Amino acid sequence: MAFRREKRNHQPLKLPLPTQTLALEIHHKFLLPSPDSHPLPPSLDSPPGIQALSDLKKLEVIGHGNGGTVYKVQHRWTSEVFALKVLRLGPDAAAGSQQANREADILKQVDSPFVVRCHGVFNGDDGDICFLMELMDRGSLHDVLRARQRLPEKLISYVAWRVLEGLRYLHGLLVVHRDIKPSNLLINDRWEVKIADFGSSRVVERNAHCSSYVGTFAYMSPERFDPDRCEGSYNGFAGDVWALGVVLLECHVGHFPLISVGQRPDWATLMCAICFGDPPEVPDTASPEFGNFVRRCLEKDWTRRATVQDLLNHPFVERSEGWTNDFDE
Structure with missing residues (x-):
C-alpha cells in the first residue's frame, strides 16, 4: 500500500499516475522474518511519555492516500508535534496487516538523517495500523x-x-x-x-x-x-x-x-x-x-x-x- 500525499489526479504534472499494487512476487527470500511469525510491535522508539494513541491529539489532516490518512498530531503533555500515518486495512485485512508488518519491520532498522524517522507503530481503532512519524512540515x-x-x-x-x-x-x-x-x-x-x-x-x-x-x-x-x-x-x-x-x-x-x-x-x-x-x-x-x-x-x-x-x-x-x-x- 503506497501512501501518497497527492491526489490520484497528478494535476501539476498533467499525469494522473496509477498507483495500484499488483502482488506478483516471484521466489523472494527475505532476510526479515515472516510477518506471520510475530505480532505487530507496539512501538519502535517512542518519545518519552507516548505509550498509546490516547497520548496524542489530532490537529489536522495533512495528507490522504490509497487506504490511509496522515494527521498532524500533538503530544498532549509536551506539545511536541508529529505526523500520524493511519492505514485502514479494509476488507482484505490479512494482506494489509502482512504488508504493514513488513513496513514496520523495515522501519525498526532505519535510523538515518536522510530517511523520515518512525517513532512507533500502534494498533488503532477498527484494526487500523498507525505509524507515528517525524513531522516533515514543508510537505513533499x-x-x-x-x-x-x-x-x-x-x-x-x-x-x-x-x-x-x-x-x-x-x-x-x-x-x-x-x-x-x-x-x-x-x-x-x-x-x-x-x-x-x-x-x-x-x-x-x-x-x-x-x-x-x-x-x-x-x-x-x-x-x-x-x-x-x-x-x-x-x-x-x-x-x-x-x-x-x-x-x-x-x-x-x-x-x-x-x-x-x-x-x-x-x-x-x-x-x-x-x-x-x-x-x-x-x-x-x-x-x-x-x-x-x-x-x-x-x-x-x-x-x-x-x-x-x-x-x-x-x-x-x-x-x-x-x-x-x-x-x-
Whole structure:
C-alpha cells in the first residue's frame, strides 16, 4: 500500500499516475522474518511519555492516500508535534496487516538523517495500523513542483545528494525502496529532503535478484515494468536509481518526462515509453554534468546503469555539498 500525499489526479504534472499494487512476487527470500511469525510491535522508539494513541491529539489532516490518512498530531503533555500515518486495512485485512508488518519491520532498522524517522507503530481503532512519524512540515517534493513547476540545477543537485545518501544507507541494509517519486520525498522545516513511505519496500539477500511489480508504474524501471526482458530477475537496487533519474529530470523540465505533455498516462502508454521508447532527451538548457548524470540513471540495461556510489561521486552531485538551500528562493 503506497501512501501518497497527492491526489490520484497528478494535476501539476498533467499525469494522473496509477498507483495500484499488483502482488506478483516471484521466489523472494527475505532476510526479515515472516510477518506471520510475530505480532505487530507496539512501538519502535517512542518519545518519552507516548505509550498509546490516547497520548496524542489530532490537529489536522495533512495528507490522504490509497487506504490511509496522515494527521498532524500533538503530544498532549509536551506539545511536541508529529505526523500520524493511519492505514485502514479494509476488507482484505490479512494482506494489509502482512504488508504493514513488513513496513514496520523495515522501519525498526532505519535510523538515518536522510530517511523520515518512525517513532512507533500502534494498533488503532477498527484494526487500523498507525505509524507515528517525524513531522516533515514543508510537505513533499511533489508540493514544491506544483508550486514552482521547475527547479534550478543547484536545488536539483541538493535533492540528488540527499536522496542518494538515503539510498546508500537503505541499500546497505539490503532494503530496496521500490517507490521513489516526488510525493515520497518529504521536506522539513530545515529544508532537509528525506525518503518516506516503505509500503512497497523489501529486504533482499545481498547480490540477490528479485522480481516484482509493486509501486507506481510511471517511475518503474524497464526491467521492473517488463521482467521478461531480463528473464524474470534483476537487481532491485538498480530500479531505485532509475526512479531517481526520472524524478530529477522531472524537476528540470517541470512535467513527467517520459511521455509527451497531455499524453494519456495509461498502462499501455507507460509500458511502451519506458520499455520500448527511446531514452528521454535531456534539454539543451541542462548543464553537461546534469545531462550525463541523468543518462547514467536512465540506462535501460540495468547491468550498465550507474550505482548509487557511482552517482555520489559524480561531479553534478559534488557541487551540492555545503550548500544551504531554500526551496522558496
